[in-house]
Structures are given as C-alpha cells and as structure tokens.
Amino acid sequence: MSSLSLNTVAVSPHPTKPNTTTTTATTTTTLIQLKQVHAQILRRSSNLNPSSNSLLLQLLVSSCTLSPHHLDYALRVFDQIPTPHTHLSNTFLRELSRKAEPKKALLVYERVRRKEGLGVDRFTFPPLLKAVSKASALAEGMEIHGLAAKLGFDSDPFVETGLVGMYAACGRILEARLVFDKMSHRDVVTWSIMIDGYCQSGLFDYVLQLFEEMKASNVKPDEIVLSKIVSACGHAKNLSYGKAIHEFITENNIVVDPHLQSALVTMYASCGSIDFAQELFNKMSTKNLIVSTAMVCAYSKLGQVENARMIFDQLVEKDLVCWSAMISGYAESDRPQEALKLFNEMQVLGIKPDQVTMLSVISACAHLGALDQAKWIHLYVDKNGFGRALPISNALIDMYAKCGSLERARQVFEKMRRKDVISWTSMISAFAMHGNANDALNFFYQMQDEKIEPNGVTFVGVLYACSHSGLVEEGRRIFSSMINEHNITPKHEHYGCMVDLLGRANLLREALDLVETMPLAPNVVIWGSLMAACQVHGETELGEFAAKQLLELEPDHDGALVILSNIYAKERRWNDVGEVRNLMNYRGISKERGHSRIESNNEVHEFLMADRYHKQADQIYEKLDEVVSELKQVGYAPNTCRVMVDLEEEEKKEMVLCHSEKLALCYGLISNAKGSCIRIVKNLRICEDCHTFMKLVSKVYGREIVVRDRTRFHHCKNGVCSCKDYW
C-alpha cells in the first residue's frame, strides 16, 4: 500500500514559484485531496463494515473519473473494490474509452469479468466496443460480441451500432455489413458509422450506394454523414455527385459547419475544380484555420504552391498543422529550400514540430540532396526524440540514399530494432539508384527469409535495379514471380521498368511487343521510356513512333518533344529539328531548364547553364579553362552530338562546356577541401559529355565525384563510373 500513502503525494514542481496556471493548481490540489480521502478510508477500514467501505471507494473512483489526469489513480482504487456496481464500471469504461486510453478500458473489462457477479449490462457494451475500435483489437472485439450475444444484448440498437463500428475499425468491413444488414432499426448514427467504414476501407463507390439506400429508407442525413459523403466524392473524383450533394445541402438548409466546409473545399479541389473551391472559400464569411489549411493542402497537391502560400500568409494565427501543410507543400512541389526555410521560421516562432512535420522536412532534405544538411536534420531528429519511430527511420534511409550516402542509409537500417516492408524497400531502392544491383537482390531475398512479404513498390525497386545494371534474365524471372508467386498484378510502373530493362539492353522489339500486349493502356511514362531507349540505341524509326504515341496522349509533353528533336539532331535532320522547335515555341513549351547544386560550407550553391551569377564566377570560369586544357592532354574532346540546335561546331562546344554540372564541379574543386568528395545534384539527366568529363576529372584530379541526376547516382572514381556507362 506504500504507493498510496500520503508520503508519496506529488508536490508542485516549482515549490518556490506560484503555479503559473490555475488548471494545474486545481488538478494538483484535487488529486492531493482525493489521496487524503483515500488514506482516511484505508485507515478507518477496520472500523467500517465492508459494504460501506466499498461504497466510499466507489465514490472515490467517481470523483477521480471526473478528471482525465486521475484515471490511473482511479484504476488502482477500482482494483480494491470487490464487487463494483455495474453503473460505476460503465461510467469508468466510458471515460477511459473516450480518452486515448482504449487499452485501459479493456483492462477494466478483464477485471470486471474476473470479479464476482456478472458486472455487465447492455450499457457496458457501447463504451467497450468503442475502446476495442480505438485499439483495433479484433480478437477482444469478437469475444465481446460473443458475450453480448450470450446475454441477449446483441439486438439492442446501441450495441449493434457499436458492433458495426468495431468490425469496421478492425478492417472487417464484410462482418460490419453483416451486423448492419441484420439490424431492425437503423438511425442516422448507424448509417454514419457504416458509411464511415466504407470510407476508411477506400470503398467509395459503396459509400455513394449506401447513401442512396439511406435516403430511400427515409433517414434524414445530417451534417456529419454529409461531410463523409462529400469527402468520398472527392476521393472517388465524382464531381457530378459531389455537386449534387452540395445542392442537397443548400436546398435542405443543412448547417455548413467547418467540417463540412473543409470537406466541400477539398472535394472540389480533388475533382479538379480548384476555381470552384476558391470561390466557395471566398464566399465564407469567417475563414477558420481548418478550412484555410484545407485550401493550403488543395493548392499544394496541385503544385500551385504560390497560391497555397498566399492563403498561408493571410492567416494571422497559424497552428502546427498549418505550418506542416505548407512545409509539405514545398517539399512535394520540389521546392526543398523553401520547405527548409519555413521549417526554420517555424522554430524561431517557438512552434515545436511533430512527427508529421519531421517527415516532410526529411523528405525536403532528400529532394535537396545536400548531405551536410541531411546530417544536421538527422541530429535534430535524434536530439528531439523522433529517432525511434519507424516511419522516421524509413524516411532517413531514403534521405541518405538520395543525398548520395549509401553507407549512412545502411547504418540507419542496421540500427533499427524493427524493420517493415517499407524499410526493406527503401534500402532496395537505395541500392538500385546507386547502381548496386547485387545488394538490391541480396536484400530482396533476405527480407523474404525474414518473412517480410514484398509489395508492389518493392518490385519496382528490384526491377529498377535489374534494369539499371542490365540484368535482363533476372529481371524477367522476378517479373514473372511477382505475378505468379506473389500474386501482385503488375501496374504501369512495373511494365515501365520492364520496358526500360529491355530497351536499355537493346531488345527494342521485345520491349515494343510488351507494350503492345500488356493488359493496361500504355501511358506517357511507358512510351517515354521506350522512346528514351530508342534514342540511346539510335533506333530513329521506332523512337519517332513512340514519341508520336506519347504526344497523342499529352501534346505538350516537353520531354517527348525534346527527345524527338534529339533523335532528329543525332541524324542531322535539321529541318525536322526546326519543325519541332517551332511547334514548341508556338505552343509556349520550353524544355525544363537544367540546374546543378553543390553544397559548400553549409550553403547550397546553384548553377544554371553558362550562368555568371555566382560571386566567384570569374574564378570558376578560370578553373573551367584550366580543367579543360588538362583533360585535353589526356584525350578529352567535347562531345556535341546531343546539342539539338544547328550551330557551328565551335559554338556547340562552348554550349557543352558551360553545362551547369561542369560549373558546379569547378566550384567544388575551388572551394571544397582537397581530396574531399565532390557531390553534385542535377535536376535533369546528365549528358554524355558531362559524364565523360566527370570520369576524367576524377582520375586527373584524384577526386571522388558523386553526381545525382534525375534518375540515378553516378559515383566517379579513378576514371570509372559506378554506372559502368550503362544508364
């Protein structure tokens, strides 16, 4: 009993200072008072008869239950009551299930069952089932269902509704529906729970179907069930149904509360009607934080991050969710520097990030590809107690891989106590992007030895590794085992990898066969990868065909037009090149501008082609001249065959020599410590000439050079690249 004695009663954490908030003061005092009462009961218990003692303890539990801070204490007192009133256990259960304490509610249930007498009635089940739902404890839920049936409570509408919710929350949507269908009376709450179950399971077509049934059975929908329906329309991209519901809401004068507001705005945005969402948002007389955050997300998802920022900046009071939404907006729109800048601003204001924020920040850092920045974020994560969470570790693996450090990615992986399919897949993709196919395959087999089942994403990583290393046979075998042994239906990305695998290996006929016989309609990516392979292997005719198929699907696709003109340029068909270029000018399409980044002294420096904005531009170009003449002595000659414009040879050479990655490299040679590794991140694919250039510099200057291009890493050392020139 020592743990309950007065000696251990908590004192104020700051005895010399007055309590800063009144709530802390009252709860502390109340707990002290309760403990004093408890001590009195214990002291006098020998003089009291057992039933009045029990009554006093029950009163004590009731008082503790009033405050969420005292639930643990209440649980301990509850344990001392031999036969608690069912009424008391029910109240106690309700409190525990409403709070984030579902496991404790189940504990109470266990104890009630073990005590004398029955201890349960029909009122016990709704809170109990709610706790089971929160804990997703299916086995316990089924046992409770059995007990309810045995006691004949399973035809009570409240109990039945609880059972529907329990099965839905445990992912057993069919069982939920079975209970639902058997009910003789369903009200709006029952329908709402069933509809929510379908929403959670992603079965949005069923949601709309069920809503029609609900209306047909004359149950009047309220704002809660409507907000679920509206959100389902958004997920199902069913704009016409969404609009109809919106009209229904207006016609029936249903209160549009903030939940419904944000559901409507999000629905319009995800159905492609952002203008409509904005209009609706403008019409709202009071713009609360949640609806504004929904708008920030809506614009971010469309990549219209400037518009998101405008709404963000108009908000006077912003909470963590809103900051996180804006940060992730930048991270996912490939604007990592803004994301990290915002993260700093947020911290200056004293807003503490949570796990969701950190995941966006880590992802931003992965996009940026800056290793020093990555190390800093990793330290921050560990220092602030995020490091043990599985999703965070998984994100760190990806971050280090994308920042060029396979070793550090692997260190994070090795240190993890628990690894899930995402951890393994992240490592496999890491090996794949660094051209290390053997380790990718080893990990793929090892994860299965450890009974982790690969998923569709894992196979993308493995096939990608095969394709980037020319492992044609292995790739074919794995592709068929994915279908036949792992029962995964291949999606576009898997066919994309296979087309890539065959195309790179110059098996273009077979690649085309696959495209023509696959059960899915080929998309832009598939034609694109066939087209790129044709460009590499000089298959003009097929390349032109693939490019034209692609342009049928997406007439303004800049990549297709660029590659088409490259194919023509390689054949010196300048008239055709001119035609493509005119088309691009006419339609206002421009090739994405190449840029390269390099980190130096904790700063990220960015270069465009032939750009002179850098404050050390003179030195950089001087270095470039020096490097070029050094390399010429070992046989380097600028390779201009990829320059798509009809220029004099000398002008073409000038263009190639000013590519942004060469400028970044020269800056690295000037500014980074002698002998250190030079890491460059390029947004497009590296060109053949720059690739040769990097290899030669690694030999002549004795420096390790790591270049991340749009699709993979090139580690150049001693004149050799890790990609073995197979990219």
Add this chain to the structure above:
DNA sequence: GTAGGGTTAG
C-alpha cells in the same frame, strides 16, 4: 437513462 457518429486540416 450511464450508451452509439467528425484522427475536421498536415
């Protein structure tokens, strides 16, 4: 008569 519905937005 003590009971059932919104992880609202990241």
